[in-house]
Amino acid sequence: MEEMINEVARILIESKYAVALTGAGVSTESGIPDFRGPSGIWTRNPEAERRAYEVYEKFLRDPRGYWEEVVSGPSILGDLEKARPNPSHYAMAEMERMGILKCIITQNVDNLHQKAGSRNVIDFHGNAFKLRCVRCGERYPREEFDLVRIVGEGKIPLCRKCHYPLKSDVVYFKEPIPRDVYVRSFEEVEKCDVMLVAGTSAIVYPAAELPRIAKRKSIPAVVIEVNAEPTPLTEEGISDHFIQGMTGKILPKIVDEIRKLVIQT
Ligand code: APR
Numbered sequence: 001m002e003e004m005i006n007e008v009a010r011i012l013i014e015s016k017y018a019v020a021l022t023g024a025g026v027s028t029e030s031g032i033p034d035f036r037g038p039s040g041i042w043t044r045n046p047e048a049e050r051r052a053y054e055v056y057e058k059f060l061r062d063p064r065g066y067w068e069e070v071v072s073g074p075s076i077l078g079d080l081e082k083a084r085p086n087p088s089h090y091a092m093a094e095m096e097r098m099g100i101l102k103c104i105i106t107q108n109v110d111n112l113h114q115k116a117g118s119r120n121v122i123d124f125h126g127n128a129f130k131l132r133c134v135r136c137g138e139r140y141p142r143e144e145f146d147l148v149r150i151v152g153e154g155k156i157p158l159c160r161k162c163h164y165p166l167k168s169d170v171v172y173f174k175e176p177i178p179r180d181v182y183v184r185s186f187e188e189v190e191k192c193d194v195m196l197v198a199g200t201s202a203i204v205y206p207a208a209e210l211p212r213i214a215k216r217k218s219i220p221a222v223v224i225e226v227n228a229e230p231t232p233l234t235e236e237g238i239s240d241h242f243i244q245g246m247t248g249k250i251l252p253k254i255v256d257e258i259r260k261l262v263i264q265t
């Protein structure tokens with residue numbers, strides 16, 4: 001393990017434009033369950049996953065019914081308000097401060113990369129602390145709306161720009177990735193010479209396509225994968241380096257090794 005940590009630390013130091021792709025695995029050590037790990041939300045409750053595929057259509061068909069359901073119970077991800085970043089998030093924020101990590105594309109909606117101090121974060125699947133208009137793309141901080149009162153009065157939150165019903169910024173199954181996020185993410189992948197993939201099962205598209213695109217570039221990016229278990233990226237040889245284990249342990253070790261190597265040079 002130490003050898004691999006040393007090798008990926010060198011690769012990151014020598015990189016020109018390292019980009020990260022993260023998934024739910026980087027937040028499990030903050031107490032937020034992942035989806036497909038051994039105690040994941042979908043693993044434990046396949047019915048919940050089936051229902052999750054219906055939410056976007058429900059919003060389009062019946063926004064009031066959608067909002068009644070949203071305000072009636074806690075998010076499926078538990079109470080995200082209380083969640084705090086863990087060493088995985090802090091390590092990646094440190095890599096950005098070092099000038100190594102230029103951008104994090106995250107599939108997580110928990111805002112923990114931002115809470116840990118990362119500044120260039122793309123919420124590929126949206127952000128649970130925002131609302132979004134699917135017609136004009138406008139986003140608003142969720143706290144600007146007293147949703148329980150609004151829905152309790154039989155109303156729904158409307159876009160202040162085009163007056164279309166708002167929904168959570170979270171991207172549901174069968175919902176298109178918002179265009180601005182999609183374009184920015186692909187631009188980042190186009191620029192990267194190293195991609196650090198952490199805590200994702202890499203099976204949900206189009207997010208899972210990003211490391212594959214990075215690999216298919218005329219000058220292929222080096223893909224470093226950190227995950228508790230091998231994934232299709234590992235099995236298909238997309239990952240040039242696979243470090244198996246907990247991101248909360250491995251990512252800080254990589255940062256420590258970078259610091260050691262930088263001081264030595
Ligand atoms: N350290 C390293 N790996 C971990 C850790 C950890 N502390 N905890 C979990 N993992 C691994 C799991 O073993 C699994 O391989 O992280 C991966 C998480 O995979 P998923 O649960 O599928 O989460 P993710 O890849 O982010 O899912 C993608 O699916 O349901 C949708 O929109 C949802 O954004 C999500 C998308």
